[in-house]
Amino acid sequence: MEPADIVLRHSERVTHVEHVPAREAVVEPWPEWVDPDVRAMYEAEGITELWGHQAEALHHIHQGRHTVVSTGTASGKSLAFQAPALTTLAAGRTGSGLQGNRMPSVLYLAPTKALAADQLRRLGTATDFARPATVDGDNSREERAWARDHANYLLTNPDTLHHTILPGHARWSRVLGGVSHVVIDECHHYRGVFGAHVAHVLRRLRRICAHYGADPVFVLSSATVAEPDVFAQRLTGLDVVAVTDDASPHAAQTIALWEPPLLPGFDADSQTPVRRAANTEAGELLTDLVLGRVRTLAFVRSRRGAETVAATAQRSLAEVDPELAARVATYRGGYLPEERRELERRLRDGDLLGLASTNALELGIDIAGLDAIISVGFPGTRAALRQQFGRAGRAGRDSLGILVARDEPLDTYLVHHPEALLGAQVEASVFDPDNPYVLGPHLAAAAHELPLTEADFELFGPRTAEGISALEDAELLRKRPAGWFWTKRERATDLADIRSSGGSPVQIVDAGTGRLIGTVDAGSADAAVHEGAVYVHQGEVHVVNEYDVDDGVAIVHREDPEYSTMARSVTEVTITDTERNKQWGDAAMSFGSVDVVTQVISYTKRSTTGAGMLGEELLDLPQRTLPTKAVWWTLSDDAVKKALSTADIPGAAHAAEHAAIGLLPLLATCDRWDIGGVSTALHSDTGTLTVFVYDGYPGGAGFAERGYELAQRWLTVTRDAINACECRSGCPSCVYSPKCGNGNEPLDKFGAVVLLDTLLAQSR
Numbered sequence: 001m002e003p004a005d006i007v008l009r010h011s012e013r014v015t016h017v018e019h020v021p022a023r024e025a026v027v028e029p030w031p032e033w034v035d036p037d038v039r040a041m042y043e044a045e046g047i048t049e050l051w052g053h054q055a056e057a058l059h060h061i062h063q064g065r066h067t068v069v070s071t072g073t074a075s076g077k078s079l080a081f082q083a084p085a086l087t088t089l090a091a092g093r094t095g096s097g098l099q100g101n102r103m104p105s106v107l108y109l110a111p112t113k114a115l116a117a118d119q120l121r122r123l124g125t126a127t128d129f130a131r132p133a134t135v136d137g138d139n140s141r142e143e144r145a146w147a148r149d150h151a152n153y154l155l156t157n158p159d160t161l162h163h164t165i166l167p168g169h170a171r172w173s174r175v176l177g178g179v180s181h182v183v184i185d186e187c188h189h190y191r192g193v194f195g196a197h198v199a200h201v202l203r204r205l206r207r208i209c210a211h212y213g214a215d216p217v218f219v220l221s222s223a224t225v226a227e228p229d230v231f232a233q234r235l236t237g238l239d240v241v242a243v244t245d246d247a248s249p250h251a252a253q254t255i256a257l258w259e260p261p262l263l264p265g266f267d268a269d270s271q272t273p274v275r276r277a278a279n280t281e282a283g284e285l286l287t288d289l290v291l292g293r294v295r296t297l298a299f300v301r302s303r304r305g306a307e308t309v310a311a312t313a314q315r316s317l318a319e320v321d322p323e324l325a326a327r328v329a330t331y332r333g334g335y336l337p338e339e340r341r342e343l344e345r346r347l348r349d350g351d352l353l354g355l356a357s358t359n360a361l362e363l364g365i366d367i368a369g370l371d372a373i374i375s376v377g378f379p380g381t382r383a384a385l386r387q388q389f390g391r392a393g394r395a396g397r398d399s400l401g402i403l404v405a406r407d408e409p410l411d412t413y414l415v416h417h418p419e420a421l422l423g424a425q426v427e428a429s430v431f432d433p434d435n436p437y438v439l440g441p442h443l444a445a446a447a448h449e450l451p452l453t454e455a456d457f458e459l460f461g462p463r464t465a466e467g468i469s470a471l472e473d474a475e476l477l478r479k480r481p482a483g484w485f486w487t488k489r490e491r492a493t494d495l496a497d498i499r500s501s502g503g504s505p506v507q508i509v510d511a512g513t514g515r516l517i518g519t520v521d522a523g524s525a526d527a528a529v530h531e532g533a534v535y536v537h538q539g540e541v542h543v544v545n546e547y548d549v550d551d552g553v554a555i556v557h558r559e560d561p562e563y564s565t566m567a568r569s570v571t572e573v574t575i576t577d578t579e580r581n582k583q584w585g586d587a588a589m590s591f592g593s594v595d596v597v598t599q600v601i602s603y604t605k606r607s608t609t610g611a612g613m614l615g616e617e618l619l620d621l622p623q624r625t626l627p628t629k630a631v632w633w634t635l636s637d638d639a640v641k642k643a644l645s646t647a648d649i650p651g652a653a654h655a656a657e658h659a660a661i662g663l664l665p666l667l668a669t670c671d672r673w674d675i676g677g678v679s680t681a682l683h684s685d686t687g688t689l690t691v692f693v694y695d696g697y698p699g700g701a702g703f704a705e706r707g708y709e710l711a712q713r714w715l716t717v718t719r720d721a722i723n724a725c726e727c728r729s730g731c732p733s734c735v736y737s738p739k740c741g742n743g744n745e746p747l748d749k750f751g752a753v754v755l756l757d758t759l760l761a762q763s764r
């Protein structure tokens with residue numbers, strides 16, 4: 001039986017099927033200028049000719065153009081940057097490839113250490129002229145010294161560039177002064193606030209390279225990113241040409257969208273309908289596929305989820321064919337390289353038929369020979385979903401990609417609107433390099449590296465002068481004749497928290513042993529580890545004895561009280577600056593700066609054994625203020641009152657807010673956890689009904705701005721997602737939110753549709 005037939009039998013759960021036909025390769029010869037040894041290295045692997053997009057990329061890069069290669073998974077993107085880079089290194093043997101008067105070198109940046117390690121393994125000892133070395137937080141002193149003195153192919157990441165290489169540039173000048181190519185692999189990872197930070201790390205890199213006389217060509221690579229030239233230009237600050245015509249061959253693939261059924265007794269007519277859990281559903285799909293001898297990989301969002309999927313399949317298989325149960329495994333992060341290699345081998349050989357994995361696998365393991373992919377829950381972006389599906393496909397065999405919807409609004413919307421998921425365009429990667437909270441610390445770091453002058457203003461963008469004067473006012477920079485200097489003894493780079501951990505994480509300590517068992521981000525600690533919170537760490541249940549806000553420590557003990565806790569909070573938004581505004585009749589859309597003030601005030605206990613709510617406890621925690629960007633909409637009192645009765649207004653606005661947060665990731669590359677919202681029937685700054693959606697990062701991240709720009713489309717899909725849900729009065733698939741500070745009360749599903757209809761009617 002074909003893999004697709006196994007799945008398509010369940011027609012009542014499959015909401016859409018699409019067949020992607022096989023694609024023939026377009027090939028081109030190797031260009032003459034590629035070094036013969038480099039070409040021989042690839043020819044030894046069987047690459048005797050190039051695919052069209054590789055030849056096109058090589059041409060641009062050879063001409064010295066900054067290039068972004070955006071083609072599918074397994075389309076040979078690495079060759080496109082390696083071959084020109086290695087050719088330049090090879091020329092260094094005879095002295096003809098000198099950059100200025102220095103030996104050429106290559107700088108390769110990956111978003112994770114695992115990906116850099118993977119590249120190192122592939123480069124290995126392939127040539128005698130490339131001396132690759134990884135530089136990251138794991139190096140010994142000796143390794144780092146060797147890299148500084150001898151390597152000519154540095155594999156690193158933005159964090160190490162930011163914390164180590166740029167601040168210590170004098171020690172790395174041999175490499176930095178000779179850089180011919182800067183490679184930015186898997187560049188779609190640089191989005192949101194992280195993207196803005198990386199954009200400035202790259203500007204600092206360009207400045208330091210220029211200081212030592214290097215003028216490298218930037219090559220970016222990503223399986224799928226929308227408007228790759230625009231994105232790459234924003235990230236690097238350079239003009240970049242895009243290569244997007246994928247000419248690699250691809251086997252035919254069937255794509256199926258799958259919605260788990262409502263549980264009996266919790267169906268559409270019940271108060272809160274509940275769907276069958278996506279992980280259980282995926283476990284049974286995996287069972288069916290393994291029984292059909294289909295080699296299947298399931299991508300699951302959490303480690304616990306991956307274990308559930310594998311355990312469900314193993315249990316079901318054990319009843320039918322115990323031998324097959326042993327051919328299903330879980331992949332979790334943290335495996336040793338040998339263990340990973342062993343898993344790769346078992347998958348390749350077909351000994352392993354089913355693997356459930358978190359995304360940890362995506363960037364650190366090399367898998368070929370799969371027939372089917374199950375994505376449990378939309379992975380956040382269409383680009384990521386395509387990458388996951390792209391993992392399947394053996395030569396000459398049709399493959400299968402299945403998306404199993406989780407119980408939340410975006411997943412529900414997507415399985416019922418396949419055109420939004422499988423249509424041509426992937427979402428734009430959004431970030432804002434002009435965020436002053438990001439720019440300021442990088443200007444300080446840049447000044448510490450080399451004094452800033454007015455010649456740097458263009459490089460760092462339109463808000464540079466403003467940023468510098470703020471740093472002067474804070475007495476961090478001082479102007480001297482040669483420019484602005486860093487005045488402090490400590491390192492300026494410590495000001496920029498490029499992974500946005502939001503300050504030092506809170507430490508979680510076991511009361512009995514004093515052992516540190518984990519940490520939690522400062523931003524989520526109040527809600528996660530307040531006194532009395534039930535905290536689950538790697539499947540072990542703890543209760544928090546004490547939470548010290550000032551020291552950032554939570555003391556816990558092992559206990560399973562048979563309830564879970566959920567923090568409740570109050571959040572208020574004040575508008576500090578309305579930057580943009582558009583009037584829609586009686587309604588208005590606005591974008592601007594806000595202060596979001598949040599306070600965790602209590603928590604509720606819910607039985608884990610089915611006994612329902614067990615009560616609420618008050619907490620005494622401080623207010624937290626987040627200055628950020630928001631999009632908000634308002635509707636005049638008259639319009640609201642014509643549409644809804646007074647009692648229904650708060651629930652309608654709240655439900656619309658939740659669903660809008662759930663759907664924004666469709667238009668911007670964010671996660672619903674990156675954004676927050678507040679709705680009110682009467683807001684003191686606007687004097688009317690107002691719904692805010694804000695970026696969850698100081699200074700904003702570009703998501704709310706994207707929502708403002710695409711407001712009509714965003715609110716239309718929000719309305720449609722709520723309306724399409726078959727539940728009676730709201731459920732996790734439409735208007736419930738897992739992170740509501742108000743316990744999902746009040747919510748009015750149909751009121752939300754009426755409210756959004758009223759609003760959208762004004763927009764036409």
Ligand SMILES: [Zn+2]
Nearest residue numbers: 725727731734
């Ligand atoms: Zn619903």
Ligand SMILES: [Zn+2]
Nearest residue numbers: 740741742744
């Ligand atoms: Zn809420």
